[in-house]
Amino acid sequence: MKTMTCKQLGGACNMEFSANTFEEMAELSKSHGIVMFQKGDAPHLKAMKEMQDLMQSPNGMQNWFENKRKEFASLPDNTL
Numbered sequence: 078m079k080t081m082t083c084k085q086l087g088g089a090c091n092m093e094f095s096a097n098t099f100e101e102m103a104e105l106s107k108s109h110g111i112v113m114f115q116k117g118d119a120p121h122l123k124a125m126k127e128m129q130d131l132m133q134s135p136n137g138m139q140n141w142f143e144n145k146r147k148e149f150a151s152l153p154d155n156t157l
């Protein structure tokens with residue numbers, strides 16, 4: 078398992094997510110984002126707006142995803 082925070086994944090808080098794959102991690106972050114969005118949490122809404130801006134550029138989202146995937150890959154595996 079690897080651990081990343083909401084902030085590391087483009088969010089706004091220090092909540093930690095643990096997953097075995099980056100896809101799993103992205104899903105956890107996404108579900109958390111939806112909950113925060115429904116709560117109307119201002120810092121998360123701001124972070125989401127920034128993500129939406131990023132998606133406006135042709136390769137913005139793809140590049141972001143690739144960077145995060147590399148970041149995930151470079152993290153130490155904490156399954157002990």
Ligand SMILES: [Zn+2]
Pocket residue numbers: 083084088089090091092109113121
């Ligand atoms: Zn968060």
